Amino acid sequence: MTETRSYRDQHLKTACSSCSVLELCLPLGLTGAEIERLDTLIIQRLKVKKGSALYRAGDPLRSLYAVRLGSFKTSVLSIDGREQVTGFQIPGEMLGLDAISTEQHTCDAVALEDSEVCPIHFAHLEKLARELPSLQHNLNKILSREIVRDHDMMMMLGNMNSDERLAAFLLNMSQRLNSRGYSSRNFVLKMRREEIGSYLGLRLETVCRGIAHLRDQGLVEITGRDVNIQDMDGLKQLIVGCHRHLS
Structure with a gap:
């Protein structure tokens, strides 16, 4: 179930500057003027019902998603068809990073409860990040945090x-x-x-x-x-x- 098909009628205006998880999300450390520019990329927020998919493996990359309310799980299917959960995301965390390298999502993202996300169109985000070094820095930190999480998980499972x-x-x-x-x-x-x-x-x-x-x-x-x-x-x-x- 893709973003466009699932949430066409659930669009709501939002603003980073008034968000309750501002200090944990992509705008962290940005100036007021920079946050206003990032605000222009978040035209609407999306409500996702419990058990519904924000995106599925194989869907094309359109946006990254900042979790505003609720929580999600990401998962992949193993060779024998069983679900393998790869992570749990809560407010202030990002979804969709898995699709950056191939421009296609490699996992499912499903709401664990009634939730809400702020979609940030990725192509527009890349363009703005080139103009705002502080935004690019934050994006790099988020990607690095995901790598550290993967390493921590490997250590946990292995030792x-x-x-x-x-x-x-x-x-x-x-x-x-x-x-x-x-x-x-x-x-x-x-x-x-x-x-x-x-x-x-x-x-x-x-x-x-x-x-x-x-x-x-x-x-x-x-x-x-x-x-x-x-x-x-x-x-x-x-x-x-x-x-x-x-x-």
């Missing part, structure tokens, strides 16, 4: 056991939500446990056992999708122990 992977995932979500003004200890997971398992390379039953292990250690209490981190330092120590073991 951590199941409990450590789950702890790292919860700490990552805690830190990302906290930087957006939410509680670092109490939050709601928008993704299903099967999706967490796919992302972490774990079976559903292993995720459930890991949650029980963390609970038994007094680190985390998870009821349904409600998370309560009871011992933040203990959870971090679990990951530090993994790094010590690797070194």
